Amino acid sequence: MAEANYRVALVGTPNCGKTTLFNALCGARQxxxxxxxxxxxxxxxxxxxxxxxEVLDLPGLYSLNAQSTDEDITRRVLLGLEPSEKRPDLLxxxxxxxxxxxxxxxxxxxxxxxxxxxxxLTMQDLAQRRGxxxxxxxxxxxLGIPVVRVVKxxxxxxxxxxxAIKNSIATRKNRNKLQRxxxxxxxxxxxxxxxxxxxxxxxxxxxxxxxxxxxxxxxxWGSIFFIILMGGMFLGIYSGARPVMxxxxxxxxxxxxxxxxxxxxxxxxxxxxxxxxxxGTGSVLVFLPQIALLFFFIALLEETGYLPxxxxxxxxxxxxxxxxxxxxxxxxxxxxxxxxxxxxxRVMPSDRTRMATILIAPLMSCSARLPVYVLFIGAFIExxxxxxxAGVALFGMHLVGLVVAMPLALLxxxxxxxxxxxxxxxxxxxxxxxxxxxxRRIQDAVSDFLRRVAGIILALxxxxxxxxxFPHSAKTVENEKTAFAKERNIPITEVxxxxxxxxxxxxxxxxxxxxxxxxxxxRTIEPLFRPLGFDWKxxxxxxxxxxxxxxxxSTLGIxxxxxxxxxxxxxxxxxxxxxxxxxxxxxxxxxxxITIMVFFALCLQCMSTLATxxxxxxxxxxxxxxxVLYTTLAYGVAFLVAQIGSWL
Amino acid sequence: MxxxxxxxxxxATLAPGEGGTIAxxxxxxxxxxxxxxxxxxxxxxxxxxxxxxxxxxxxxTPLVVRRAELEGILIRG
Ligand SMILES: Nc1nc2c(ncn2[C@@H]2O[C@H](COP(=O)(O)OP(=O)(O)O)[C@@H](O)[C@H]2O)c(=O)[nH]1
Numbered sequence: 001m002a003e004a005n006y007r008v009a010l011v012g013t014p015n016c017g018k019t020t021l022f023n024a025l026c027g028a029r030q031x032x033x034x035x036x037x038x039x040x041x042x043x044x045x046x047x048x049x050x051x052x053x054e055v056l057d058l059p060g061l062y063s064l065n066a067q068s069t070d071e072d073i074t075r076r077v078l079l080g081l082e083p084s085e086k087r088p089d090l091l092x093x094x095x096x097x098x099x100x101x102x103x104x105x106x107x108x109x110x111x112x113x114x115x116x117x118x119x120x121l122t123m124q125d126l127a128q129r130r131g132x133x134x135x136x137x138x139x140x141x142x143l144g145i146p147v148v149r150v151v152k153x154x155x156x157x158x159x160x161x162x163x164a165i166k167n168s169i170a171t172r173k174n175r176n177k178l179q180r181x182x183x184x185x186x187x188x189x190x191x192x193x194x195x196x197x198x199x200x201x202x203x204x205x206x207x208x209x210x211x212x213x214x215x216x217x218x219x220x221w222g223s224i225f226f227i228i229l230m231g232g233m234f235l236g237i238y239s240g241a242r243p244v245m246x247x248x249x250x251x252x253x254x255x256x257x258x259x260x261x262x263x264x265x266x267x268x269x270x271x272x273x274x275x276x277x278x279x280g281t282g283s284v285l286v287f288l289p290q291i292a293l294l295f296f297f298i299a300l301l302e303e304t305g306y307l308p309x310x311x312x313x314x315x316x317x318x319x320x321x322x323x324x325x326x327x328x329x330x331x332x333x334x335x336x337x338x339x340x341x342x343x344x345x346r347v348m349p350s351d352r353t354r355m356a357t358i359l360i361a362p363l364m365s366c367s368a369r370l371p372v373y374v375l376f377i378g379a380f381i382e383x384x385x386x387x388x389x390a391g392v393a394l395f396g397m398h399l400v401g402l403v404v405a406m407p408l409a410l411l412x413x414x415x416x417x418x419x420x421x422x423x424x425x426x427x428x429x430x431x432x433x434x435x436x437x438x439x440r441r442i443q444d445a446v447s448d449f450l451r452r453v454a455g456i457i458l459a460l461x462x463x464x465x466x467x468x469x470f471p472h473s474a475k476t477v478e479n480e481k482t483a484f485a486k487e488r489n490i491p492i493t494e495v496x497x498x499x500x501x502x503x504x505x506x507x508x509x510x511x512x513x514x515x516x517x518x519x520x521x522x523r524t525i526e527p528l529f530r531p532l533g534f535d536w537k538x539x540x541x542x543x544x545x546x547x548x549x550x551x552x553x554s555t556l557g558i559x560x561x562x563x564x565x566x567x568x569x570x571x572x573x574x575x576x577x578x579x580x581x582x583x584x585x586x587x588x589x590x591x592x593x594i595t596i597m598v599f600f601a602l603c604l605q606c607m608s609t610l611a612t613x614x615x616x617x618x619x620x621x622x623x624x625x626x627x628v629l630y631t632t633l634a635y636g637v638a639f640l641v642a643q644i645g646s647w648l
Numbered sequence: 649m650x651x652x653x654x655x656x657x658x659x660a661t662l663a664p665g666e667g668g669t670i671a672x673x674x675x676x677x678x679x680x681x682x683x684x685x686x687x688x689x690x691x692x693x694x695x696x697x698x699x700x701x702x703x704x705x706x707x708x709t710p711l712v713v714r715r716a717e718l719e720g721i722l723i724r725g
Contacts, residue, residue, distance in 0.1 A: 063681040101707040102682065184680040188688075213710075219697045312712045316698035319714070422678055425712040427703065 004046065004054035006169050007086055011074065011110060012094030013103050014060030014349075015308075015428045017122035017150075019043075021094065022057040023440050024153035025161070030055075032444060036084045039354075039618050040073045041346065049162040053169070056088060059349075062102065064109050068351045068421035078110065090168050091117040095147070097127035097134050098429050100199065104191045105184075111143065114177035118168050119147045120161060126429045130207040138198040144178070152434060209305075209429050216309060226313050229306075230332060233297045237336045238367060241289035248289070252282030271469055280461030283548050284454040287339050287608065291449055292442050294333050294340040298347060299441040301329075303433035307347065308425040315423065321406045322413025324348075324423045327357040334364035335398070338609045339453075341366075342616050343445055352420045356412040358616055359626055362609050363401035363408070365601055368549040371566065372600050373397050375553050379573035380593035393594070400601045404633065449612075456611040461547045467518040468544060480511045506561035513558050518543055532599065532638050533592050545605050552600070591645040595638045603634035659690065659704075660718040667691025667705070668725020676717070683707045684721060 012018045022030070026045030033042045043057035058077060059070035066072035073082065080087030093107040111117060121136055140147040148164045150157040181187035216222050256274035263270035301307040307329075315325030326348045334341030341361045348354040373394055382390040484507050485492045488500065496504065513519050522540030529539050537559045545552035554566050560575040562568070579587040604610065604627050614623040656671050670688050673680070683706050684690065693703040693710055701714040 063678070065677055065681065067678055099707075099709040102709065105681065105683075184677070185685045188683065188685055213694070213703075217694045217696075217703065219695070223697045308712070312696055312701060312703065315712075315714070316696055316700050319700070422717055423701070423712075423714055424678065424682065424717070427710040427712065 005052045006090065007054045007056060007088045008047075008090040008092055008165060008169075009056040009058050009077065009088035010092045010094060011058050011078065011106075012060060013062055013096065013099065013106055013426075015426065016060065016094045016096040016099065016103055018057055018060065018094050020153050020434055020437055021092070021120060021122070021150060021161075022055060023436060024150075024155075024158045025049075026055050032448060034618060035073050035082070037618075038069055038073065039616065040070050047162065047165070049159075050166060053165065056085075061106065063106060068349050069418065070349045070351070071421070078113070078115065087115075089116065090165065091115050092165070093117050093119045093145075095119050095121045095139070097121055097123045098130060099123075099426065100127075100134065100195055101188075101191055102426075104194055105187060107143065108178060108181070108187055108190060111145070111178045112180045116168065118145050118164055119143060121147055121149045122151070123429070124149055125151050126207070126431060128202060129205075130209075130429070131203045131205045132199050132201045135198050135200055139194070142194040142197060153436075207429065212430050213309075213427070216306070217312070222309075222313060226310060230310075234332060234336065236297065237290055237293050237333065237340070241293050241336075244289035245286050248285050249282060252278055252285070268469070268472070272465070275469070276462050276465035277458075280458045280465070280547070283461055283608070284450070284457050287337070287449065288446060290337050291340045291343060291445055294336075294344055295442045295445040296438065298329065298344055299438040300433055302347070302441075303431075303437055305428045305430045308427055311425055312427070319423070321409040322353070323357060323409050324353055325425075326423075327353065330357050330361060331364055334361040334366060337366045337368065338362045338364065338606070339449075339612045340445075342609070342612045343449065345616065349421060352413060352416045352418040355416055355418065355617065356409050358613065359412055359622075360405040360409050362604050362606070362613070362626070362630065363405040363602065365398040365401050366549070366606075368606070369397070369600055371550045371553045371569070373597055375556075375569045375573060376593035376597055378569060379576055380588060380590045384590060393597075397597050397601050400598060400637075404602060404637070448615075452615045453608070453611045456614070457547075457608050460607040460611075464518070464544065464547050467521070468513060468516050470517055472512060472516070476511055476515055477508065480508055503561070506558075509558050510561045513540065513544075513555070532595055532635070532642050534596070535587070538596060542599075542603075542605060546607050548608070549600070549606055552605075591642065594645065595642045598641050599634045599638035601634075602630060602637055604630040656722040656724055658719070659692075659721040659723050660715045662692045662723065664692050664694050668723040670721060671724040672720075672722040674720040679713070679717065679721075682711060690723070 010018045010022055022043060022045065025047055027048050029048060029051070030043060030045030033044075034040065035042050040059055045055050045057075047053040047055055056077070058074040061071040061074045063071075064075050064078070066075045076082040077085045077088065078091070091110065093110060094103065095107060096103045107119060119139070121134060121139065124134060127133060136147045136149050146164055146168070148157070148161045150161055181190060216225055256278040259278060260270045260274040263273060298307070301310065310328065311325030313325065314328040318324060318327050327345075329347060330341050330345040332341075333344050338361050341364065342358050345354050345358050345361070348357060377390050377393050381393045481492055484500075484504060485494070488503075490500070494500070519536075519540050522543055523536040525543075526534070526536040526539050529542075534542075537556065540559065541552045541555040544555040550566065553569065553572070554564075556576075557564070557566070557572050560572060562572045562575060576588050577586065581587045610623045610627055613626065614620055617623070657668070659670070667690055670684060670686050670690060673684055673686060676684070688706070691705040693705045695702050701712050702718070704711045704713060
């Protein structure tokens with residue numbers, strides 16, 4: 001797009017209605033990015049009414065005395081200190097009628113700088129519900145700049161705002177340098193005087209918010225409501241997305257099969273297309289239902305005003321580790337999947353706490369680890385110790401990550417640099433969601449994931465595919481034919497007969513994987529895993545599970561020549577039970593099963609999570625650091641389990 | 649009639665429903681900018697299920713603050 005002639009910036013406190021205005025002003029003509037060098041999201045767009053005017057939605061702030069990275073960005077842009085950002089030509093100060101005093105405090109502080117500005121008064125409808133109204137003329141008089149009232153971004157109001165913006169730019173007036181206040185007290189007194197002039201009481205009704213809060217913030221009823229709501233939300237993401245994910249998976253499988261058959265005469269291309277490209281695309285698409293659903297719920301929580309209340313209720317549980325109540329939703333969502341969980345940390349202001357939350361999110365036991373737990377608990381715990389202990393083991397596996405994560409959060413919070421605003425929240429009026437905002441939120445999350453994360457996931461899938469496919473030499477077939485025939489006691493010529501077809505195919509697949517680069521790598525690193533009791537088969541499965549954790553089960557399946565281990569873990573479990581050590585004793589024990597599960601619970605064997613981490617922290621270095629850290633951690637804890645277990 | 653000698657109490661220790669005028673506050677720029685300044689009326693609206701943080705009725709919109717942040721703010725009333 002051509003360079004815009006003018007830049008206007010929306011400025012206001014958090015929750016004042018800035019983004020709603022921005023969406024209405026720019027519609028689809030907006031994009032999101034990042035400010036240089038920091039993880040603060042940058043939203044900019046072009047005015048629908050005049051593409052020559054660029055609009056910037058600056059992060060919300062309470063004061064120019066910035067206390068977090070977000071606030072600092074806004075301060076720097078306003079003062080023209082941000083090198084990559086031109087100083088805005090015009091500011092749109094957003095004044096929230098239901099939070100008049102604090103929004104005016106910020107407005108005054110900014111007007112003291114002398115930048116040309118105009119003001120928008122939002123939320124007048126909610127103010128009236130609370131029993132007062134605001135006289136925009138009086139407000140305009142006191143501030144010395146035009147004030148436009150915009151209620152819920154109604155098109156008529158937006159037209160007026162557009163006109164006001166264009167007028168301000170044309171006349172280049174509206175510069176009203178207020179006298180500086182020496183102290184916050186002095187400024188507060190000025191604000192109070194303005195409020196006295198501009199606020200007109202209507203009726204003595206406080207509106208529904210205090211009543212709702214008496215229940216929703218109640219120590220008992222509020223907690224019960226919160227638990228039910230979060231439980232519902234979690235189940236919604238966990239199982240609500242399942243049918244769509246399954247549909248995507250089976251569609252991709254069908255497509256892969258189709259492609260495989262169509263390209264049957266070019267085996268390598270067939271495998272590249274179906275196991276590489278199509279499967280890789282599938283592993284990107286499969287995240288979309290969860291991301292969309294989670295952001296739908298989050299948008300509802302934000303749009304009704306409940307989100308800060310949830311943070312209030314949960315703060316104490318998390319504060320000891322240096323996190324805050326705001327971390328609750330990202331962490332809870334990570335139990336479904338760390339990818340949407342990490343993305344949802346955007347509800348937190350960008351600071352150290354957000355970073356710590358993102359860093360521990362992958363330790364929450366996600367749903368992709370479940371098939372691994374189910375396989376091993378089903379095969380080695382349940383038959384020996386009964387259903388009760390199987391349940392305990394499953395619960396324990398979900399706890400392991402959490403138990404490790406919280407002290408780590410404390411450590412991150414102590415050692416990470418970065419600014420940190422004190423934990424202070426405002427509790428806005430409850431209101432009905434503004435649906436365009438909900439839609440925009442989901443759309444942003446999904447398109448951002450596709451644009452910035454999907455590519456890496458796809459590339460890594462292809463790399464892993466290549467490692468698992470090549471060298472794929474023709475010699476393998478001949479050697480394996482002999483081995484297969486010997487094992488089955490049949491003549492070599494009968495190996496490819498119809499009666500052995502599936503078995504032979506599975507056998508050959510297993511052999512190819514064993515001899516692939518990935519298989520060789522697995523055997524190379526086997527000595528590394530030996531102290532944990534893992535053989536090369538487990539090592540290969542761990543490596544192959546990098547594109548997606550649940551692939552661990554199907555890879556073991558391939559190694560053990562089981563047709564479809566994901567659908568039929570019993571068949572694989574039988575093979576594992578039959579696996580013998582050289583001395584003839586069973587190779588797998590409950591202890592080994594637990595060791596594998598613990599390793600899996602802690603390691604960061606998930607390239608999608610890593611790709612998302614890289615995007616959200618804007619740092620390849622951190623992604624690699626955290627990968628190494630968690631792998632080491634997983635190894636250490638699994639090693640302890642294996643050692644202590646073998647003494648008992 | 650306000651009794652001039654009425655004891656000052658710490659805002660951090662008030663129970664829900666209690667409140668008064670801020671008599672003294674340690675220098676805390678952020679809290680001051682959000683409205684916790686001398687002479688301002690403030691009331692505790694509620695307490696989180698685990699005892700911390702608290703919700704304050706202050707200016708137009710309730711504010712959630714951890715007790716530790718309120719240390720040293722003294723209330724008359
Ligand atoms: N009733 C009402 N709600 C509004 C109005 N403007 C914004 N909102 C809602 O207020 C909430 C906060 O607005 P948002 O634009 O996200 O604020 P931001 O945090 O400043 O970007 C959202 O739920 C909006 O739907 C308004 O004029 N009237």
